[in-house]
Amino acid sequence: xxxxxxxxxxxxxxxxxxxxxNCTYTATGYPSLFWYVQYPGEGLQLLLKAxxxxxxxxxxxxxxxxxxxxxSFHLEKGSVQVSxxxxxxxxxxxxxxxxxxxxxxxxxxxxx
Amino acid sequence: DVKVTxxxxxxxxxxxxxxxxxxxxxxxHENMFWYRQDPGLGLRLIYFSYDVKMKxxxxxxxxxxxSREKKERFSLILESASTNQTxxxxxxxxxxGNSNQPQHFxxxxxxxxx
Numbered sequence: 001x002x003x004x005x006x007x008x009x010x011x012x013x014x015x016x017x018x019x020x021x022n023c024t025y026t027a028t029g030y031p032s033l034f035w036y037v038q039y040p041g042e043g044l045q046l047l048l049k050a051x052x053x054x055x056x057x058x059x060x061x062x063x064x065x066x067x068x069x070x071x072s073f074h075l076e077k078g079s080v081q082v083s084x085x086x087x088x089x090x091x092x093x094x095x096x097x098x099x100x101x102x103x104x105x106x107x108x109x110x111x112x
Numbered sequence: 113d114v115k116v117t118x119x120x121x122x123x124x125x126x127x128x129x130x131x132x133x134x135x136x137x138x139x140x141h142e143n144m145f146w147y148r149q150d151p152g153l154g155l156r157l158i159y160f161s162y163d164v165k166m167k168x169x170x171x172x173x174x175x176x177x178x179s180r181e182k183k184e185r186f187s188l189i190l191e192s193a194s195t196n197q198t199x200x201x202x203x204x205x206x207x208x209g210n211s212n213q214p215q216h217f218x219x220x221x222x223x224x225x226x
Contacts, residue, residue, distance in 0.1 A: 004154075032211040043116070043202055043217035044155075051212045089154060095211035097162050098143055099170070102154040 002027045006090045006103035013110050019077040021106045023064075023090035026071065031092040033057075033066055033073040034100070038087045047075075047088070080110045115139070118203050118218040126226055131190040133221050135203030142208045144186035145215065146170075146178065149200040161186055162209060193225045 007022040025031065032051045036044040048057030053068035064075045073090060090103040119134035137144065143162050147155040147170075157170030159178040167178050175197060179187045186205075190197055200222050204215040 034214060036217075041219075043219045044204075044215075045217070046214040049212075049214060093211040095209065097160060097168065097209045098206050098211055098213055098215070099145075099157060099160065100155075100215055102156075104152055104154040 002031070002092060002094060002101050004090050004092055004101055004103040006088075006106055008104070009087075009107040011106060011108045013080055013108070015082055015110055015112050016079045017110075019075070019080045019084075019108070021075040021088055021090075021108070023073045023075065023103060024071055025073065025090075025092050027092055027094055029094050031094045033064070034091045034093070035062070035064055035073070035075050036089045036091060036102075038089065038105075040086070044089065080108070082110050082112055084108060085110045116203055116205055116216050116218040118201075118221050120221050121219065122222050122224075124224045124226060125190075125193050127193060127195060129190075129193050131193050131223070131225075133188040133190075133201055133203075133223070135186045135188070135218060136184050137186075137205040137216070138184065139205070139207075139216075140183065141205035141216075142183075143206045144180065145204040145206075146176075146186065146188045147202045147204065148172070149202055149220070155202060158188065195225050197223065198225045199223060 035047040048059045050057040050066035091100045145160040146158045161180040203218045206213045
């Protein structure tokens, strides 16, 4: 079946450090891939998406590239800020009512 | 901007009670979803709806039911609440069933069953 695996957290970084959160997936067909972010006390917000192989999604300095050959969609940011502290979820959708399948989430803590 | 509103941020109920969680979206979206979020498990789909009065089971429907009488409103019902249903519940909507469409989430309801 379809599944998403992302690196366990928490990830703890100093401000301005480089961030990578790994995400790999298993899917039949050609899924769309998403990163969502959840700030404390809030629901999930879409961070970025990619809908086909080699697409790069980007937003707020975050980037992720849809790699079909490695079935990966790793999230990166060149210089994190304290305000990036949140839980990040990788997810896929293969259509058929647009149901999302989520990874377990990775908590990021950024310290000044 | 899409607004998904969940009626309560926090709820405390007792074992055996019937519990209603309400969700309203304001963008005429076709699809609506209910998830529960538990630490280490991510979000798991309980039920979804793709049209008024239409509903489908998700991955963990046991102990839950749903109602969609109007397009903008999707209710989750715990028929007889149990302690293992203590969780964060998140509602979401999407424009349609196209996998390119992102889902838009409410702020969640943290439900405690005593």
